[in-house]
Amino acid sequence: MKPRLAAISKTSPRIRETILEINNLRKVFRINGSFLTVLDGIDFGVKSGEMICILGRSGCGKTTLLRMLAGFLAPSSGEILLNGKPVAKPGTDRCVVFQEDTLFPWLTVKENIAFGLRGRTTDRKAFDEEAERFLSLVGLSEFRDYLPREISGGMKQRVALARVLILKPEVLLMDEPFASLDAQTREEMQNLLLSLWENLSHTILFVTHDVTEAVTLADRVLVMSKDPGRIREEIHVDLARPRKWEKSDFLFFSRKLHERLRD
Numbered sequence: 411m412k413p414r415l416a417a418i419s420k421t422s423p424r425i426r427e428t429i430l431e432i433n434n435l436r437k438v439f440r441i442n443g444s445f446l447t448v449l450d451g452i453d454f455g456v457k458s459g460e461m462i463c464i465l466g467r468s469g470c471g472k473t474t475l476l477r478m479l480a481g482f483l484a485p486s487s488g489e490i491l492l493n494g495k496p497v498a499k500p501g502t503d504r505c506v507v508f509q510e511d512t513l514f515p516w517l518t519v520k521e522n523i524a525f526g527l528r529g530r531t532t533d534r535k536a537f538d539e540e541a542e543r544f545l546s547l548v549g550l551s552e553f554r555d556y557l558p559r560e561i562s563g564g565m566k567q568r569v570a571l572a573r574v575l576i577l578k579p580e581v582l583l584m585d586e587p588f589a590s591l592d593a594q595t596r597e598e599m600q601n602l603l604l605s606l607w608e609n610l611s612h613t614i615l616f617v618t619h620d621v622t623e624a625v626t627l628a629d630r631v632l633v634m635s636k637d638p639g640r641i642r643e644e645i646h647v648d649l650a651r652p653r654k655w656e657k658s659d660f661l662f663f664s665r666k667l668h669e670r671l672r673d
């Protein structure tokens with residue numbers, strides 16, 4: 411089943427001031443008595459409303475970077491500032507969607523989506539309306555009473571998306587969230603994400619190893635290199651949306667990103 415998608419506008423008019431600043435970030439792990447520098451000299455800013463893709467090959471430190479931005483992991487040095495304040499721990503201003511299924515198996519689709527609202531409001535009606543709104547936004551109203559094991563992988567990722575969006579995070583962090591889906595479902599999810607982004611004006615940092623995904627989604631792609639992980643280049647994808655992979659300007663960016671990943 412497909413959700414109804416809102417029209418996707420051509421540009422990203424909502425981009426405003428810098429909301430997130432990453433300054434000279436470095437992460438060193440200690441493994442069996444020796445030190446492994448996984449990330450070094452990571453420097454970038456993210457503007458409010460921007461859709462950024464962090465593109466890099468497996469093992470270059472993308473997940474490590476996202477975990478630090480989420481506050482799950484402390485940097486070895488450098489700083490992360492959200493609205494000028496250092497990020498020291500997890501918070502609902504930054505939510506993460508992972509590749510793997512992280513739903514509560516004993517809760518229904520609707521209960522999973524509404525879970526984070528518990529304790530935020532005692533108004534039962536408002537609580538229910540908000541849950542229904544996000545169920546509908548991800549096209550799952552008919553599946554509200556299903557359990558996670560009764561729905562497909564793509565639908566699970568819709569639930570995962572809705573249950574963080576309902577918290578209205580300032581920054582949405584996504585770690586290869588569609589990587590385990592089949593090609594068609596992945597494309598549907600990318601369109602859904604773009605539609606939600608257009609409607610809800612989130613700032614999104616989307617990690618991927620997939621060039622086509624990065625060109626489809628991003629305003630700006632940060633290309634990472636490995637050993638240690640660094641941002642080697644920043645590429646602005648100034649293409650109108652919706653973007654079609656078979657178009658020549660799309661292929662131009664794909665080729666460019668493939669080259670950057672290779673050398």
Ligand SMILES: Nc1ncnc2c1ncn2[C@@H]1O[C@H](COP(=O)(O)OP(=O)(O)O)[C@@H](O)[C@H]1O
Pocket residue numbers: 439440441446448466467468469470471472473474475
């Ligand atoms: N907790 C950890 N302890 C030790 N090494 C780690 C830890 N987490 C990640 N690494 C190492 O850091 C490198 C980057 O990992 P990761 O951030 O998962 O990369 P990516 O997400 O780009 O595939 C890998 O070599 C991985 O083995």
Ligand SMILES: [Mg+2]
Pocket residue numbers: 472473474585
């Ligand atoms: Mg990873």
